[in-house]
Amino acid sequence: MRRVMRSLAALVLLTAATLVGAGTASTAAADSCYTWNRTLSEGSSGEDVRQLQIRVSGYPAYGEVLALDGSYGPATRAAVTRFQQAYGLAADGVAGPNTFNRIYALQSPD
Structure with missing residues (x-):
């Protein structure tokens, strides 16, 4: 089941990247997807937050929908935390390099 959920999450991320379009990718690791230039946490806002929200929108709290408003509030923090937990990352709700x-x-065209 966990493998299916990860595959589904990867598909959601790939679809979101395709629908939204690519940002300015400046590193090989980013391969044609949006590239973040700063760590994001509660209180952050802007297009980079909206791009993050698109990619973690499959991880909202039960019964909730994550707004794609570019404002990093408690709901975004919770979605980022669940995304981090799903992939074995330090689950602190802060979106940084890891x-x-x-x-x-996940967005790599492999």
């Missing part, structure tokens, strides 16, 4: 690298790996 979280972004996992997103890049």
Whole structure:
């Protein structure tokens, strides 16, 4: 079941990246997906937060929908935490290099 959930999450991320379009990828690891240039946490806002929300929107709390509003609030933190837990990352709700690298790996066209 866990393997199916990870595959589904990867598919959601790939679909979101395709529908939203690519940002400015400046590293090989990012291969044609949005590239983040800063750590994001509660209180952050902007297009980079919205891009993160798109990619973790499959991890909201039960019965909730994550708003794609570019504002990193408690719901985004909770979705990021669940994403981190699902992929064995330090689950602190802060989106930094390890979280972004996992997103890049999931979006890789392999």
